Amino acid sequence: MMYELCEKNAIPHSNCGKWIVAQTDEQMGECEKVHDFAKSIGVPIRYLPRDEIARREPEVRAEAGALESPTTGIIDSHSYMQFLHGDFENEGGDTALASKVTRVEPPSAGSPDWKIWTSSPGEGEDDTHITAETVINSAGLYACDINNMILPKERHRTQYYAKGNYFSYAKSFPKPSTLVYPAPTPGLGGLGTHLTLDMGGRMRFGPDVEWVDAPDDLMPTSDPERFAMAVQSIKSFLPGVDEKELALDYAGIRPKLQRMGAVGSGKGFQDFYIKKEEGFDGFVNLLGIESPGLTSSLAIAEEVHRIMYG
Numbered sequence: 001m002m003y004e005l006c007e008k009n010a011i012p013h014s015n016c017g018k019w020i021v022a023q024t025d026e027q028m029g030e031c032e033k034v035h036d037f038a039k040s041i042g043v044p045i046r047y048l049p050r051d052e053i054a055r056r057e058p059e060v061r062a063e064a065g066a067l068e069s070p071t072t073g074i075i076d077s078h079s080y081m082q083f084l085h086g087d088f089e090n091e092g093g094d095t096a097l098a099s100k101v102t103r104v105e106p107p108s109a110g111s112p113d114w115k116i117w118t119s120s121p122g123e124g125e126d127d128t129h130i131t132a133e134t135v136i137n138s139a140g141l142y143a144c145d146i147n148n149m150i151l152p153k154e155r156h157r158t159q160y161y162a163k164g165n166y167f168s169y170a171k172s173f174p175k176p177s178t179l180v181y182p183a184p185t186p187g188l189g190g191l192g193t194h195l196t197l198d199m200g201g202r203m204r205f206g207p208d209v210e211w212v213d214a215p216d217d218l219m220p221t222s223d224p225e226r227f228a229m230a231v232q233s234i235k236s237f238l239p240g241v242d243e244k245e246l247a248l249d250y251a252g253i254r255p256k257l258q259r260m261g262a263v264g265s266g267k268g269f270q271d272f273y274i275k276k277e278e279g280f281d282g283f284v285n286l287l288g289i290e291s292p293g294l295t296s297s298l299a300i301a302e303e304v305h306r307i308m309y310g
Contacts, residue, residue: 001298001299001302002073002075002295002298003015003073005083005298006075006080009083011075011076011079011080011083012075012076012079012199013073013074013075013076013199014073014074014075014197014199015070015071015072015073016072016073016074016177016178016179016197017068017069017070017071017072017073017178017179018068018069018072018178018179018180018181019048019057019060019062019066019067019068019069019178019179019180019181020034020066020067020069020181020182020183020184021060021061021062021065021066021180021181021182021183021237022062022063022064022065022066022183023061023062023063023064023183023236023237024063024064025064027064027182027183028064028065028183030183030184030185030186031065031066031067031183031184033184034067034184035047035067038069043069043071044069044070044071045067045068045069045070046067046068046070047065047066047067047068048062048065048066048067048068050065053066056177056178057176057177057178057180059173059174059175059176059238059239059240060174060176060180060237060238061236061237061238061239062237072179074179074196074197074198074199075199075294075295076199077294080294081294084297096118096130098120098121099118099119099120099128100118100119100120101116101117101118101139101142101145101146101149102117102118102119103116103117103149104116104117104135104146104149104150105117106150106280106283107281107282113131113132113133114131114132114133114134114135114282114283115129115130115131116129116130116131116132116135117129118130132282133282134282134283134284134308135150135282135283135284136283136284136286136304137150137283137284137285137286137287138286138289140255140289140293141159141161141215141253141255142159142215143159143255143285143286143287143288143289144156144157144158144159144255144257144287145159147285147287150277150280150283151277151280155277157257157287158257159215159255159256159257160211160255160256160257160258160259161211161212161213161214161215161217161253161254161255161256162209162210162211162212162253162254162256162290163207163209163210163211163212163217163218163221163251163252163253163254164206164207164208164209164210164251164252164253164254165206165207165208165210165220165221165226165230165248165249165250165251166204166205166206166207166220166248166249166250166251166252167193167204167205167206167227167230167234167246167247167248167249168202168204168246168247168248168249169202169203169204169205169241169245169246169247170245170247171242171245173240174238174240174241175203176195176203176238179194179195179196179197180194180195180237180238181194181195182194182233182236182237192233193205193206193207193208193230193233193234194206195234195237195238204249205230205234205246206230206249207251207252208226208229208230208233210226211259212253215253215255217253218251218252218253219251220248220249220250220251221248221251222248227246227248230246231243231246234246254290254291255287255288255289255290256270256288256290257270257273257287257288258270270288271288272286272287272288272289272293272296272300273285273286273287273288274286274300274303274304274307275307276307276308282308284304284307284308286300286304
């Protein structure tokens, strides 16, 4: 769906593929879990022969083996979001920015509509309210706050914030042409410090996992110990990296529903929470929409439509 939309609307993208590389038998075992799960849900994936690894990406280390996801790609995320926003407005949608939701009142016997109160910067609490037949809670890092305004206390959820720091790389060598991920680490809470590319071909490494207490803690963490751990992880699969050319770049935060791993489909895995909440007509809840929420957004929208309208 994503590739089709990008091609149709000239949104910059590249089907560059992704490798997941293993250096030990234990790591290869984790790759096997990824392989088997991908196969079970029809996602294209394959083991790479050693001669192909050496021929295609000679700078990448994969001592025990590698998996390839040939349909993985990258996208100009800002162009994509601008397109979606424009499409939304062309269909009659309105966007209200800088409007903090302060209260939500579900429909009742005397009032069939949802009521949403908001406040703007510099204004008093509950200065504006919106009525709606349906509400889709897709508030990202603040989705659990919205959930807890609507559902009874026994159905409240706790939001956990996994900050990820990224590192830029100034040199043009080594220069893989595909995304490279280390084998999954159980319980890590993320996909490991991996190599990613932007549409300009620049390399970046990250994100790591740093648990923080607030969704606005977005300053990259300048910590020598954390940097050393990132360098160690990067060099495990790309040993030719010049660590003097690595620099702290930016940080982002992933909304998680538990402080556990997001890898695989077994114990500790927390999938996206997409649900029409019982007892609250017209309300669909989207919680824990972390990576790959953006690239799943079209499929998520289809699922929400199916839930609401059949």
